[in-house]
Amino acid sequence: MTEFLSLHxxxxxYVPDGSTVALEGFTHLIPFAxxxxxxxxxxxDLTLVRMTPDLIYDQLIGMGCARKLVFxxxxxxxxxxxxxxxxxxxxxxxxxxxxxxxxHAAMAAAYAAGAAGLPCAILxxxxxxxxxxHNANIRSVECPFTGEKLAAVPAIRPDVGIVHAQRADRAxxxxxEGITGVQKEVVLAARDAxxxxxxxxxxxxAPSPNSTVLPxxxxxxxxxxxxxxxxxxxxxxxxxxNAFYIAWDTISRDRDTFTRWxxxxxxxxxxxxxxA
Amino acid sequence: MSDVAAARTDAGYTSAEMMAIAAARLLRNDDVCFVxxxxxxxxxxxxxxxxxxxxxxxxxSGTVGARPDVLPLSIGDPELCETARTxxxxxxMFAYWLQGGRIxxxxxxxxxxxxxxxxxxxxxxxxxxxxxxxPGGGGAPEIAALCKQTYVVMAQTxxxxxxxxxxxxxxxxxxxxDHRQRLGIKTAGPTLVxxxxxxxxxxxxTKELVVSALHPGVTREQVTEHTGWPVRFAxxxxxxxxxxxxxxxxxxxLQRRTAEAHARGVGRGVGPGQTPRAQLEGSDPLxxxxxxxxxxxRSESRDLHPGSAA
Numbered sequence: 026m027t028e029f030l031s032l033h034x035x036x037x038x039y040v041p042d043g044s045t046v047a048l049e050g051f052t053h054l055i056p057f058a059x060x061x062x063x064x065x066x067x068x069x070d071l072t073l074v075r076m077t078p079d080l081i082y083d084q085l086i087g088m089g090c091a092r093k094l095v096f097x098x099x100x101x102x103x104x105x106x107x108x109x110x111x112x113x114x115x116x117x118x119x120x121x122x123x124x125x126x127x128x129h130a131a132m133a134a135a136y137a138a139g140a141a142g143l144p145c146a147i148l149x150x151x152x153x154x155x156x157x158x159h160n161a162n163i164r165s166v167e168c169p170f171t172g173e174k175l176a177a178v179p180a181i182r183p184d185v186g187i188v189h190a191q192r193a194d195r196a197x198x199x200x201x202e203g204i205t206g207v208q209k210e211v212v213l214a215a216r217d218a219x220x221x222x223x224x225x226x227x228x229x230x231a232p233s234p235n236s237t238v239l240p241x242x243x244x245x246x247x248x249x250x251x252x253x254x255x256x257x258x259x260x261x262x263x264x265x266x267n268a269f270y271i272a273w274d275t276i277s278r279d280r281d282t283f284t285r286w287x288x289x290x291x292x293x294x295x296x297x298x299x300x301a
Numbered sequence: 302m303s304d305v306a307a308a309r310t311d312a313g314y315t316s317a318e319m320m321a322i323a324a325a326r327l328l329r330n331d332d333v334c335f336v337x338x339x340x341x342x343x344x345x346x347x348x349x350x351x352x353x354x355x356x357x358x359x360x361x362s363g364t365v366g367a368r369p370d371v372l373p374l375s376i377g378d379p380e381l382c383e384t385a386r387t388x389x390x391x392x393x394m395f396a397y398w399l400q401g402g403r404i405x406x407x408x409x410x411x412x413x414x415x416x417x418x419x420x421x422x423x424x425x426x427x428x429x430x431x432x433x434x435x436p437g438g439g440g441a442p443e444i445a446a447l448c449k450q451t452y453v454v455m456a457q458t459x460x461x462x463x464x465x466x467x468x469x470x471x472x473x474x475x476x477x478x479d480h481r482q483r484l485g486i487k488t489a490g491p492t493l494v495x496x497x498x499x500x501x502x503x504x505x506x507t508k509e510l511v512v513s514a515l516h517p518g519v520t521r522e523q524v525t526e527h528t529g530w531p532v533r534f535a536x537x538x539x540x541x542x543x544x545x546x547x548x549x550x551x552x553x554x555l556q557r558r559t560a561e562a563h564a565r566g567v568g569r570g571v572g573p574g575q576t577p578r579a580q581l582e583g584s585d586p587l588x589x590x591x592x593x594x595x596x597x598x599r600s601e602s603r604d605l606h607p608g609s610a611a
Contacts, residue, residue: 051362051391052377076391077439100436102375103338107436114434126423129361130395130443137392149400152446152486153419153472156438159428174485204362204377206391258379267374267563 027197027241032221032248033295036062039185039217039246040071043092047074047183047215048081049136051206052102053260056189057081058253059221061291064088074183076132076207080256080273083107084291086122087283093123095181097132104270108277118280126160131178136207138180139214150176186215189254190239191261193222194229197241203260205237212239221250223262312518314544316497317456318552319516321347322544324408324454324495333357334406335399335444338376340454341408343555344495346372350551359398361440363389372559395440399447407448409441409491410455413466416509416530417480418453418473418491420445421466428468438470445471450489457496463529474508499524500541504533514539 030038040046040063048056060081063071067090073082074095079102085091087109099110113122127135134146147166157163157176166177188208190201199220201208212218220239225247231238256266276286324344328334330353336345346369349356358367362377366386373381382388389398398404411420412435422441426432445451455461473491474480481490494501494510498519501510512524513535525532544552 098439128442133392
């Protein structure tokens, strides 16, 4: 059964050094507050899994939290590079970063396989792509019925999956609305699942019988974190801060400017202040 | 200034605008289109706002039938979900809709394109020791293989249009000929490449890209100069019709609305109680407004039309 924790305590309890962590949210509902708490607690040697590393992994990588990155598209959407990711791959700063690169279709299928308890995902993928030669986890199987050669990738089963959602009720059931990405899959695929929410309410107000609701017994810990997806967005709560995504290009381009920004805006605040 | 450039100044549009308009014209009202961010998104929405009002635009974030009023900065902007007919999960998007064969046209761009329309969006230089680490493939490897056909939209330079890509992220025609069929790929692949100078199509037999039309005012010499292989021209060679007033005004209205919308926002990047606005001084958000799928290969307006591009 899910427990309600402060964000600090949830990260301290379930994100040990060296663990495999997937913070998901496809452009929408990216769990920035949780990522910042991981930075503040100086977690190290993490294997970070995420389809689109986005600014949050740029920050974690630049702060030296990651040993390895598993991803499928590593840019600043509509803006350009993730400069901290590039610096780590091209110049091993602040430390070497091992990468395991996939396509979106394969990672999405790998999360679904993880949720389904399967050892691998099968897809019609990677045809002719050089990615196959550079990632030992992209292999192939033959369909036993038709003989068709299909791509196979291992299921993603993170030690801990972290997502942000609109709200939880007091029993710990969680509602996710809008672009749901792979959030449901990562919660069901992970050994432990942490969900940060905009608010905790008496009545979940699920708008439809088909709403995406994660029952409390699928979630390890819930932490209230209003604004916890900024500068990403929370459908029905606040808009995507596109101006910040554009500004990040300048902030992150230079190591010192980046480090100063993180010190002033992430390290200097506590998770308690951030939700005050 | 060349006579060509002077003539284009009078024409009153940029080469980037010509590229977007030429790409938009290729889309049909009944197309179901898988849309990438940047030049593809601009062309697809321009088509929707001009001759193809019922076109179905699908973004990989799961939004099916999006009708955004402004161009999204990211593949998952709120605008897409709010205007879509339905929003599905990302595993469903790739499994049922793309792999399921529901998409008629995929739009792609990249950092490098080669003479057999293979696309590199992964690395410049060796993979393990890259000179430039690019964002990567995202949805593109499967878009390239599973849409019924794909169109590539890319600004053309000698650096980006190369004889052979450093890395095949998304397979076009491989080494040419029947290479797609030999890999068991059943779709048509990249049937059109639209640049800011011309339109290219694959030769029916060899699959090498051949220039089929020049945009108005562009010469064969300019295309040759901006292509990294000895490019061939179709005979007869077509000329792309000039943009109409309606196409230009719709395009510019869309880009103006988009620039205004993207400049909005608090620009602080962290939760409540933080006001690092001062940190952002010196950055110039609008300077980075142009669509940029690939950071090192921004599609800037070429100096064919210096007056109008200023």
